[in-house]
Amino acid sequence: MCSDAAPQASANGPGIGACRCLRSDTVTGMSNTTISVGLLGCGNVGGALVTLVAEQNEEVAARTGLDLRIARIAVHSTAKDRGLDIDPSVFTTDAAAVVDDPSIDVVVETIGGIEPARELVLTALRSGKPVITANKELLANHGAELYEAAADAGVDLLFEAAVAGAIPLMRPLRESLIGEPIGRVMGIVNGTTNYILSQMSEHGVSYEAALAEAQSLGYAERDPTADVEGYDAGAKAAIIATIAFGGRVVAGDVYHEGISSITASDINFASRLGFVVKLLAITERVGEQNGQPVVAVRVHPAMIPASHPLASVRDSFNAVFVEGGAAGELMLYGRGAGGRPTASAVFGDLIDAATNKVRGHAGSIGTLVKPVIQPIDDLVSAYYLNLEVTDEPGVLATVASIFGDHKVSIRSMEQEGMGDQARLIFITHQARERDVRATLHELGSLDSVRRIGSMMRVVGES
Amino acid sequence: MCSDAAPQASANGPGIGACRCLRSDTVTGMSNTTISVGLLGCGNVGGALVTLVAEQNEEVAARTGLDLRIARIAVHSTAKDRGLDIDPSVFTTDAAAVVDDPSIDVVVETIGGIEPARELVLTALRSGKPVITANKELLANHGAELYEAAADAGVDLLFEAAVAGAIPLMRPLRESLIGEPIGRVMGIVNGTTNYILSQMSEHGVSYEAALAEAQSLGYAERDPTADVEGYDAGAKAAIIATIAFGGRVVAGDVYHEGISSITASDINFASRLGFVVKLLAITERVGEQNGQPVVAVRVHPAMIPASHPLASVRDSFNAVFVEGGAAGELMLYGRGAGGRPTASAVFGDLIDAATNKVRGHAGSIGTLVKPVIQPIDDLVSAYYLNLEVTDEPGVLATVASIFGDHKVSIRSMEQEGMGDQARLIFITHQARERDVRATLHELGSLDSVRRIGSMMRVVGES
Numbered sequence: 036m037c038s039d040a041a042p043q044a045s046a047n048g049p050g051i052g053a054c055r056c057l058r059s060d061t062v063t064g065m066s067n068t069t070i071s072v073g074l075l076g077c078g079n080v081g082g083a084l085v086t087l088v089a090e091q092n093e094e095v096a097a098r099t100g101l102d103l104r105i106a107r108i109a110v111h112s113t114a115k116d117r118g119l120d121i122d123p124s125v126f127t128t129d130a131a132a133v134v135d136d137p138s139i140d141v142v143v144e145t146i147g148g149i150e151p152a153r154e155l156v157l158t159a160l161r162s163g164k165p166v167i168t169a170n171k172e173l174l175a176n177h178g179a180e181l182y183e184a185a186a187d188a189g190v191d192l193l194f195e196a197a198v199a200g201a202i203p204l205m206r207p208l209r210e211s212l213i214g215e216p217i218g219r220v221m222g223i224v225n226g227t228t229n230y231i232l233s234q235m236s237e238h239g240v241s242y243e244a245a246l247a248e249a250q251s252l253g254y255a256e257r258d259p260t261a262d263v264e265g266y267d268a269g270a271k272a273a274i275i276a277t278i279a280f281g282g283r284v285v286a287g288d289v290y291h292e293g294i295s296s297i298t299a300s301d302i303n304f305a306s307r308l309g310f311v312v313k314l315l316a317i318t319e320r321v322g323e324q325n326g327q328p329v330v331a332v333r334v335h336p337a338m339i340p341a342s343h344p345l346a347s348v349r350d351s352f353n354a355v356f357v358e359g360g361a362a363g364e365l366m367l368y369g370r371g372a373g374g375r376p377t378a379s380a381v382f383g384d385l386i387d388a389a390t391n392k393v394r395g396h397a398g399s400i401g402t403l404v405k406p407v408i409q410p411i412d413d414l415v416s417a418y419y420l421n422l423e424v425t426d427e428p429g430v431l432a433t434v435a436s437i438f439g440d441h442k443v444s445i446r447s448m449e450q451e452g453m454g455d456q457a458r459l460i461f462i463t464h465q466a467r468e469r470d471v472r473a474t475l476h477e478l479g480s481l482d483s484v485r486r487i488g489s490m491m492r493v494v495g496e497s
Numbered sequence: 498m499c500s501d502a503a504p505q506a507s508a509n510g511p512g513i514g515a516c517r518c519l520r521s522d523t524v525t526g527m528s529n530t531t532i533s534v535g536l537l538g539c540g541n542v543g544g545a546l547v548t549l550v551a552e553q554n555e556e557v558a559a560r561t562g563l564d565l566r567i568a569r570i571a572v573h574s575t576a577k578d579r580g581l582d583i584d585p586s587v588f589t590t591d592a593a594a595v596v597d598d599p600s601i602d603v604v605v606e607t608i609g610g611i612e613p614a615r616e617l618v619l620t621a622l623r624s625g626k627p628v629i630t631a632n633k634e635l636l637a638n639h640g641a642e643l644y645e646a647a648a649d650a651g652v653d654l655l656f657e658a659a660v661a662g663a664i665p666l667m668r669p670l671r672e673s674l675i676g677e678p679i680g681r682v683m684g685i686v687n688g689t690t691n692y693i694l695s696q697m698s699e700h701g702v703s704y705e706a707a708l709a710e711a712q713s714l715g716y717a718e719r720d721p722t723a724d725v726e727g728y729d730a731g732a733k734a735a736i737i738a739t740i741a742f743g744g745r746v747v748a749g750d751v752y753h754e755g756i757s758s759i760t761a762s763d764i765n766f767a768s769r770l771g772f773v774v775k776l777l778a779i780t781e782r783v784g785e786q787n788g789q790p791v792v793a794v795r796v797h798p799a800m801i802p803a804s805h806p807l808a809s810v811r812d813s814f815n816a817v818f819v820e821g822g823a824a825g826e827l828m829l830y831g832r833g834a835g836g837r838p839t840a841s842a843v844f845g846d847l848i849d850a851a852t853n854k855v856r857g858h859a860g861s862i863g864t865l866v867k868p869v870i871q872p873i874d875d876l877v878s879a880y881y882l883n884l885e886v887t888d889e890p891g892v893l894a895t896v897a898s899i900f901g902d903h904k905v906s907i908r909s910m911e912q913e914g915m916g917d918q919a920r921l922i923f924i925t926h927q928a929r930e931r932d933v934r935a936t937l938h939e940l941g942s943l944d945s946v947r948r949i950g951s952m953m954r955v956v957g958e959s
Contacts, residue, residue: 087823091676091678097864098864099863201825202827207665210848214553347809362663363838363841365663365830366828366829367665369827375824376823380673383672383674383677385676386676396856402560
């Protein structure tokens with residue numbers, strides 16, 4: 036193909052690259068074009084990718100004319116037996132050499148973490164090599180720098196696997212919905228916490244018991260903090276917000292609360308009131324301020340109506356629910372993790388990047404602006420509140436008057452239990468978070484309120 | 498931009514076009530590029546597209562550098578007030594003139610039906626204009642001719658709106674999942690029948706009552722045949738099979754049964770046995786024959802487990818469930834019809850086609866082969882069977898022996914009702930359709946079997 040290809044003129048708009056030379060079996064039009072892939076890391080995802088490429092290569096070649104070859108693989112140890120059917124000479128411990136190798140057409144990064152992944156990805160992009168990465172941490176913290184490097188070099192930076200694993204989400208958001216007036220995106224994007232909450236909800240077990248089971252099944256790490264406290268979902272929320280709203284949102288912009296304080300009784304109350312508890316990554320466009328879009332982005336447990344499509348997403352599955360001004364409600368559902376599902380997303384990106392490389396162009400996430408991030412105090416939502424109170428006349432009146440003082444209006448209330456077990460369960464109308472917090476603060480100082488139990492946002496009601 | 502652009506060299510592989518000249522406000526790199534759109538038809542979808550382009554144009558321009566203009570609209574009558582905020586001079590009754598107009602960059606076809614849509618689309622493609630269409634009938638019957646014309650001309654033919662309305666489905670199948678070893682795709686792709694079945698299931702009403710309600714709400718046509726007998730879903734099944742498996746499948750290849758013979762009691766039995774009844778469009782890759790893929794493609798009512806993700810798709814919503822060998826289970830859910838949701842899908846395609854046009858290339862659905870279509874008789878499935886029988890000793894033994902003679906093995910049986918109301922409800926193990934039909938044929942000749950009630954395939958069990 037090399038001999039046929041002339042440089043493409045630079046066209047109008049961002050992210051358009053020059054035609055690059057690729058090897059072809061012959062110079063005839065319909066022969067296969069070989070794409071040499073440099074793979075960084077060969078763990079769960081990298082190993083599954085090697086297998087998937089071997090299994091599917093013939094069919095992909097027949098359909099697309101691309102002959103994908105994993106030409107070099109950078110690993111920590113070349114001695115380890117990975118059980119892969121691949122020539123051992125492709126392995127090296129020198130990741131930089133893989134990126135620099137002029138015979139490598141496309142780089143796939145499955146190392147994870149910030150460094151050296153960031154440096155390797157930047158070097159690859161700057162030398163005109165498309166990059167596919169599954170690295171949410173890297174994108175959520177250094178995305179803007181990477182997107183810019185890709186646009187400057189006119190090459191693809193694709194990352195379908197970084198959010199919600201095998202689910203086609205990034206491509207639909209980047210392409211199908213780029214013109215859609217998206218109002219809100221809500222996702223179950225952490226399988227570990229969804230498994231824990233599903234077990235609590237379906238089997239009535241405690242948080243601790245469900246976590247222990249998730250750990251024994253390998254769904255949760257020994258230190259589960261990143262999952263259960265919402266950090267993992269927060270990184271994904273930042274990436275979703277960036278792509279959905281075209282604004283540079285980083286992990287540090289995301290407000291987050293985890294699920295470790297959710298009790299079996301919260302889940303019971305939710306169920307009796309017709310709700311299911313899910314850990315949601317939510318991002319919304321809430322307005323404009325001085326010409327800049329105002330974006331809310333947060334992760335927290337939420338009560339959603341049992342009839343909501345997200346409510347039936349069980350076990351370790353992920354799903355992302357998009358509220359479009361024209362498209363209406365959309366939901367994309369599937370496996371959010373696991374070597375082979377994640378490798379599937381990487382593989383789709385790899386074929387896309389290879390196709391683009393052969394054609395001498397690249398996709399783009401378009402122009403990104405810096406949005407204003409809405410403080411959590413400004414959130415307007417309905418709230419579930421659970422107060423442990425002394426069981427005596429007049430308590431409800433006192434409590435209700437404090438709600439009223441803070442302009443938090445009550446939609447429903449019921450008393451649960453008697454005596455030492457007495458609780459008041461409230462669902463509020465739409466209220467501002469700062470007012471709800473002020474209400475709780477004042478309630479906490481009352482003698483008749485023994486303890487503020489849980490506070491959970493109620494979302495997804497139509 | 499014209500003055501900057503040099504022709505792009507033809508690259509290796511199908512569907513690669515030459516760079517075309519487009520107008521730009523200035524010749525600097527970051528100015529907006531005007532794309533003139535010729536719209537054929539201005540009904541529900543076309544009108545909603547005009548509105549959506551007006552609403553979103555500024556934001557799309559900021560993000561992509563594209564200034565989309567609906568420059569000409571072909572309609573039956575220019576006198577009709579469509580309530581659209583657009584210069585009346587854009588309307589014409591001469592559709593061919595819109596397609597031939599050299600100032601038109603992209604053609605959007607929302608006329609529907611085969612002719613004149615086919616001729617207009619072909620003319621546009623052959624003259625190097627990308628086409629976006631929502632026309633399932635056209636694609637399901639003449640797709641191969643159109644895909645070939647697009648590939649020959651090196652321009653885009655995009656049709657996200659033709660199947661499952663606003664749901665991003667075609668692009669994920671064409672791009673994200675092009676390398677995925679897809680085993681089966683099952684979709685609820687007809688909103689009218691899903692509404693009818695949901696009403697029957699949730700409110701216990703008859704088919705006739707639910708249909709009448711669907712008609713009064715405008716979900717069903719006065720003549721509902723195309724929806725309720727599965728023709729509409731069949732056209733969509735053919736398109737899905739083509740894209741998912743890279744094989745030329747046409748509407749005539751699709752086996753179909755509708756929902757008009759489903760009774761309230763079938764739905765009741767299904768519910769008691771833990772199933773939900775849905776009209777499914779199913780396509781599977783079932784093997785190979787002399788080097789050709791064997792593809793099954795059919796539309797019929799089916800019983801699916803209540804815990805299956807498709808079971809919770811209610812009302813007029815659509816969803817498509819993909820079983821991937823690497824990705825695992827995926828589901829894409831949303832609005833399958835309606836002017837604005839359908840226009841949303843057209844709009845996404847329009848931005849994609851315009852971006853590609855500016856960059857001088859085009860997407861491709863890849864090389865299509867001619868698959869072998871599996872006859873319905875060869876289907877292997879579990880079956881629900883409902884027999885009205887005389888209530889006397891020995892009937893079950895006689896019936897069971899006939900099942901056995903045909904090698905159809907029974908998984909569960911229960912008798913319902915007594916005397917004149919006696920029925921036997923069977924669920925079989927996996928059996929071949931021809932054996933089940935032969936069993937039913939022989940059972941029908943027994944004196945003790947008063948009537949063969951329903952036969953429904955059971956799918957989606959894990």
